[in-house]
Amino acid sequence: MSERDATYEDVLFDIDRAQTSPLSSSAEAKARSARLRRDAEMLRERAQAALARAQERTIR
Structure with a gap:
């Protein structure tokens, strides 16, 4: 992951953008x-x- 903290919405946005924008090369698509x-x-x-932290708090 990059230096920033990606959220689930960031990943979905990137996937959508990847699917809708033309790629300049196969190497770019692979990257x-x-x-x-x-x-x-x-x-x-x-x-x-x-989830593990939440379960641990529940057990205590």
Whole structure:
């Protein structure tokens, strides 16, 4: 993920933009796809960590 903290909405916006804007090259498409996958993975990890923290608080 980039230096900024992406939100789920940011990732959805990027996916929409990637689907609607013409790409100048296959390399650009691959780079954009890789970035979106990294962003989605980071958000998944954050969600899992938040769920684990919530479950820990519930147990206590």
